[in-house]
Amino acid sequence: MSSLKNSFKIAVLPGDGIGREVMPACLEVIDAAVKVAGAPPMSFETHQAGAQFYAESGEALPASALEACRKADAILFGAMGWPDIRFPDGTEIIPQLDLRMEFGLFAGVRPIRWFPGLPKVLSDPRAEGIDFVLIREQTEGLFYARGRGEIRDDQEAYDTMQITRAGTERVTEFAFQIAAQRKRRGRPGVVTCVDKANVFSSMAFFRKIFDEVAEKHPDVQKDYAYVDALALNMVKKPWALDVLVTENMFGDILSDLAAGLIGGMGMAASADIGEHYGLFQPAHGTAPDIAGKGVANPSAMILSGAMMLDWLAVKHREPKLADAARLIEAAVEHTLSTKTAVPMEYGGGANCADMTRSVIGALGAVRKEVA
Numbered sequence: 121m122s123s124l125k126n127s128f129k130i131a132v133l134p135g136d137g138i139g140r141e142v143m144p145a146c147l148e149v150i151d152a153a154v155k156v157a158g159a160p161p162m163s164f165e166t167h168q169a170g171a172q173f174y175a176e177s178g179e180a181l182p183a184s185a186l187e188a189c190r191k192a193d194a195i196l197f198g199a200m201g202w203p204d205i206r207f208p209d210g211t212e213i214i215p216q217l218d219l220r221m222e223f224g225l226f227a228g229v230r231p232i233r234w235f236p237g238l239p240k241v242l243s244d245p246r247a248e249g250i251d252f253v254l255i256r257e258q259t260e261g262l263f264y265a266r267g268r269g270e271i272r273d274d275q276e277a278y279d280t281m282q283i284t285r286a287g288t289e290r291v292t293e294f295a296f297q298i299a300a301q302r303k304r305r306g307r308p309g310v311v312t313c314v315d316k317a318n319v320f321s322s323m324a325f326f327r328k329i330f331d332e333v334a335e336k337h338p339d340v341q342k343d344y345a346y347v348d349a350l351a352l353n354m355v356k357k358p359w360a361l362d363v364l365v366t367e368n369m370f371g372d373i374l375s376d377l378a379a380g381l382i383g384g385m386g387m388a389a390s391a392d393i394g395e396h397y398g399l400f401q402p403a404h405g406t407a408p409d410i411a412g413k414g415v416a417n418p419s420a421m422i423l424s425g426a427m428m429l430d431w432l433a434v435k436h437r438e439p440k441l442a443d444a445a446r447l448i449e450a451a452v453e454h455t456l457s458t459k460t461a462v463p464m465e466y467g468g469g470a471n472c473a474d475m476t477r478s479v480i481g482a483l484g485a486v487r488k489e490v491a
């Protein structure tokens with residue numbers, strides 16, 4: 121049975137800094153791609169939130185924005201946070217963490233794949249085979265400490281790592297399912313549990329639950345790595361990785377390292393997935409060092425938009441949305457591999473608007489190869 125929906129409502133939170141620059145690029149590309157694919161259109165409803173909005177209004181995440189997210193079919197998110205704008209207690213304004221809790225967005229899905237046109241960061245030719253996905257637990261782990269930490273006196277401070285059975289079961293189950301899907305597409309089908317089980321009880325518990333979940337997936341191999349060794353292997357032989365599952369903070373750090381393997385944060389697409397909601401955002405932040413210049417690489421935001429279309433395609437049984445996602449991916453690859461536009465992030469001359477124009481221009485060219 122196919123979808124009965126003839127349009128999709130998307131809550132759009134551009135946020136701060138380059139979030140406000142890459143979001144329009146993403147919306148334009150999605151609009152164009154769904155038209156080319158003959159898929160149902162998206163209706164975008166934009167809401168202001170984040171640090172810069174807080175400075176203007178005194179609110180970081182207005183109730184109206186939250187409500188729009190709740191009612192939407194999916195959420196598109198740019199980036200939030202600005203070093204100089206803080207809450208009165210000195211903490212940074214990062215409502216994305218509240219959204220992860222509010223909507224139970226437990227799985228941070230961060231795919232890393234090299235394709236022609238991306239910088240060859242590693243000289244080994246096998247680096248052309250980099251194709252892995254990092255699944256980051258996003259509702260507990262060391263981020264549990266946010267708002268709960270304690271600076272006891274001038275000598276001591278404490279933060280707590282929380283690992284629960286339920287939280288670990290759902291994220292590891294998710295990782296095994298992703299590995300099984302990837303195996304059907306010819307990938308190895310291996311989930312690596314990334315932890316520090318040799319030192320921390322919380323991490324030993326994470327690994328124990330991982331083992332229990334692995335038992336239910338005999339078709340997928342399991343593997344383990346301590347996070348320090350994994351960081352080494354991510355640089356030495358990333359082509360050997362398939363699916364990684366890890367706690368919140370380790371995943372945060374490793375996903376930026378992983379982005380470095382394919383040229384930088386401008387390629388780092390990401391999805392925050394929960395049982396009922398999906399929020400799609402690049403893994404990068406607001407990039408205060410380049411914000412306002414129009415030079416950001418919008419590819420990560422655009423590819424996060426493609427991840428949203430894929431998620432909607434499955435949820436609403438609408439294959440044309442998956443066609444639109446394939447078109448977007450192919451158009452980004454075509455733009456980079458033909459060097460129609462080389463992002464300034466890699467030393468090229470293409471700014472955010474040039475990249476957007478080129479990707480939209482490539483949709484027609486890739487239509488036949490995707491069909």
Ligand SMILES: NC(=O)C1=CN([C@@H]2O[C@H](COP(=O)(O)OP(=O)(O)OC[C@H]3O[C@@H](n4cnc5c(N)ncnc54)[C@H](O)[C@@H]3O)[C@@H](O)[C@H]2O)C=CC1
Pocket residue numbers: 138142198199200201202203212214216384385386387401402403404405406407408409410415416417418420465
């Ligand atoms: N999901 C989110 O909304 C995130 C928000 N943040 C917030 O963003 C602010 C800045 O954080 P940073 O640590 O500087 O991380 P960042 O990811 O914003 O920037 C790191 C480096 O990558 C570059 N970069 C990032 N995205 C790029 C793009 N699309 N094209 C070209 N270059 C790009 C930046 O110019 C910078 O040199 C902070 O307030 C932080 O809390 C940080 C990470 C994620």
Ligand SMILES: CC(C)CC(=O)C(=O)O
Pocket residue numbers: 201214216217372403
């Ligand atoms: C504000 C940050 C904690 C978000 C972040 O770095 C991320 O989502 O990767």
Ligand SMILES: [Mg+2]
Pocket residue numbers: 372373376403
């Ligand atoms: Mg991060």
